[in-house]
Amino acid sequence: MGLTNHFPALILAILLSISFLSPILYRWARKLSAPALIFSLFLALVMAVYLMVQVYQVGEFTYYMGGWPPPWGIELKINLLRVYMLLVVLAISLWIMVYALKDLEHELKTEVMGWYYTLYALVVASMAGMTLTNDLFNLFVLMEICAISACAIISIKEDRACLEASFKYLILSAMGTGCFLLGVAMLYMVTGHMNYDLVNEYLPAAIEQYPNNMFAAAALFIVAFGTKAALFPLHVWLPDAHASAPSPSSAMLSGLVIKIYAFALFLMFYQIFPRSLLESIPLNEIVLWLASMGIMFGSVFAMVQVDLKKMLAYSSIGQIGYVFLGIGLDDTIAMTGGFYHLLVHAIMKSLLFMCAGVIIYSTGIRQIKQLGGIGQVLPITMIAFTIGSASMIGIPGTGGLISKWYLALGALEIGRPIFVVIILASSLLNAVYYMPIIVNAFMQQETFDGEVKPVPRQMLIPLLVGTAAIIFFGVFSRPAIALLENAMQLFF
Amino acid sequence: MEMLIKIAHNYYYMVAILLFIIGMHTMLTHSNMIKKVIAMNIMDTSVFLMFVAIGYTYGGQAPIITAPANEVLYVNPLPGSLMLTGIVVAVSITAYALSLVVKIYRYYGTVDYDEICLIRSQE
Numbered sequence A: 001m002g003l004t005n006h007f008p009a010l011i012l013a014i015l016l017s018i019s020f021l022s023p024i025l026y027r028w029a030r031k032l033s034a035p036a037l038i039f040s041l042f043l044a045l046v047m048a049v050y051l052m053v054q055v056y057q058v059g060e061f062t063y064y065m066g067g068w069p070p071p072w073g074i075e076l077k078i079n080l081l082r083v084y085m086l087l088v089v090l091a092i093s094l095w096i097m098v099y100a101l102k103d104l105e106h107e108l109k110t111e112v113m114g115w116y117y118t119l120y121a122l123v124v125a126s127m128a129g130m131t132l133t134n135d136l137f138n139l140f141v142l143m144e145i146c147a148i149s150a151c152a153i154i155s156i157k158e159d160r161a162c163l164e165a166s167f168k169y170l171i172l173s174a175m176g177t178g179c180f181l182l183g184v185a186m187l188y189m190v191t192g193h194m195n196y197d198l199v200n201e202y203l204p205a206a207i208e209q210y211p212n213n214m215f216a217a218a219a220l221f222i223v224a225f226g227t228k229a230a231l232f233p234l235h236v237w238l239p240d241a242h243a244s245a246p247s248p249s250s251a252m253l254s255g256l257v258i259k260i261y262a263f264a265l266f267l268m269f270y271q272i273f274p275r276s277l278l279e280s281i282p283l284n285e286i287v288l289w290l291a292s293m294g295i296m297f298g299s300v301f302a303m304v305q306v307d308l309k310k311m312l313a314y315s316s317i318g319q320i321g322y323v324f325l326g327i328g329l330d331d332t333i334a335m336t337g338g339f340y341h342l343l344v345h346a347i348m349k350s351l352l353f354m355c356a357g358v359i360i361y362s363t364g365i366r367q368i369k370q371l372g373g374i375g376q377v378l379p380i381t382m383i384a385f386t387i388g389s390a391s392m393i394g395i396p397g398t399g400g401l402i403s404k405w406y407l408a409l410g411a412l413e414i415g416r417p418i419f420v421v422i423i424l425a426s427s428l429l430n431a432v433y434y435m436p437i438i439v440n441a442f443m444q445q446e447t448f449d450g451e452v453k454p455v456p457r458q459m460l461i462p463l464l465v466g467t468a469a470i471i472f473f474g475v476f477s478r479p480a481i482a483l484l485e486n487a488m489q490l491f492f
Numbered sequence B: 001m002e003m004l005i006k007i008a009h010n011y012y013y014m015v016a017i018l019l020f021i022i023g024m025h026t027m028l029t030h031s032n033m034i035k036k037v038i039a040m041n042i043m044d045t046s047v048f049l050m051f052v053a054i055g056y057t058y059g060g061q062a063p064i065i066t067a068p069a070n071e072v073l074y075v076n077p078l079p080g081s082l083m084l085t086g087i088v089v090a091v092s093i094t095a096y097a098l099s100l101v102v103k104i105y106r107y108y109g110t111v112d113y114d115e116i117c118l119i120r121s122q123e
Helices: A007-028 A030-058 A080-107 A110-132 A136-155 A160-191 A196-209 A211-229 A238-244 A247-272 A275-280 A283-303 A308-329 A332-363 A379-393 A399-413 A417-443 A457-475 A478-491 B002-009 B011-029 B033-055 B077-108 B113-122
Strands: A061-064 A075-078
Touching: A007 A030, A007 A075, A007 A110, A030 A061, A030 A075, A030 A080, A030 A110, A075 A080, A075 A110, A080 A110, A080 A247, A080 A332, A080 A457, A080 A478, A110 A136, A110 A247, A136 A160, A136 A238, A136 A247, A136 B077, A160 A196, A160 A211, A160 A238, A160 B011, A160 B033, A160 B077, A196 A211, A196 A247, A196 A275, A211 A247, A211 A275, A211 A283, A238 A247, A238 A308, A247 A283, A247 A308, A247 A332, A275 A283, A283 A308, A283 A417, A308 A332, A308 A399, A308 A417, A332 A379, A332 A399, A332 A457, A332 A478, A379 A399, A379 A417, A379 A457, A399 A417, A399 A457, B002 B011, B011 B033, B033 B077, B077 B113
Parallel strands: none
Antiparallel strands: A061 A075
């Protein structure tokens, strides 16, 4: 079969071409534009599933863009972990888009909807590219595409808060990509290659000859990906950006965009850098402690917020910390937990932002204080919110427990119980700010007074799907965990 | 001393790093948004300089192969061509950032971030 060989490139090609077709379709055949986007996301998802099957059959394989083998051409690499990330990205972006179709109607002006589809497809395409690419410069280009289009899905709302937030985000992510490119220059200088595997091959010799270069590169990469993924002291852009954006954009940014950079940092650490570098500089320790601080401070900041979406955004800073904790712990079990958390958090944070979107759509309320008794008028939404929060806290039966469980097991296995304490403490902190909302929503004595718009079914069904997914991944965690454990074999 | 000689030999890298630091510092500390955008460009350009410097070899010629290989020294064409892409990316980010500044100016009548914070706090 000729065509199936080209699936890795076709996934990107489909997403990129729909992004350019969307405005045209929106102008000339308005009814077709949304189904076309949904269909192409679905098609890409089907191809990704096919790639997964292929990986199970033949193991790791590579695809040469344009038929040029490395070191000349760009290489895409398909292995279990990358396909897992690709599936997470495509499935969740399809799910968010279904919700977005209705939600965006009231958040955006009608004439920019077509452009929103363009930007959305671009974000998804660049993230899908980042999961597959095996070339540093290609990664840089995809990071920049992702940065611009991620900022643009915030600023497309064009109110003051969005514009300011996206400018701040743009400046800081430009700093991130600048640092990344300088780091790539440092690596290219001493190895002469851009391909991950070739860089990895030539690095051990280069480290002995030019150690300072490598230290600089490692520092630059941590700053670059730390900024992009909102690692603790570099998170300042995140709360404004994620809170002011339209709800589907918030779900996308908090659910997927920050995590893809954590994944890129993982590849830097365990595919590009040789083990000797990780042993000679305490890179893991830096990531670990920054992640721990992020977990604690993110929760503490979230507690004092009065705006619902801002609280969810601060909670993201804490939750991305778990993923970094998995990367930093340098242990198969902990990393499995970290990557499982990546999936679960993508589902639950998107779900919570969607719930917030439904609340804003239906009642116009953003303040946490005013949410008392809202469970009586928006029962389905608040049940979804409850399940999402339960998963954030890590209550048994939800996906959040499984990932924290594996992270804690990993921390114990390498003999660092302090991180178990941090995980437990942050679960309690999560409970402190999620529980009052749920309790107020359902237990309030007085009934909710205020205007309530009926919620369309198209917005409620994605919420139910998300709720079901959280419970599914909490109860039947074995397949995904087994997949991740297999995937980790490649890196250790 | 040895370190200093090495640095003197590779002064162009030092210039690139210096520009990078100037750009990054201005971008993060100045409150004027236009200056931030300019600083972003300085930062990006410094990295381009770095890459082009990596590709240069002393006495190298333009990499158009006419004579049989190995007889003439060529500069490495790859960093230069990669930086063309880098320049395109930097231009598009600049365009987008400037359009955001224009929109923000329409709301507040200023491009200074501190003044905007002041206006917002008074509301």
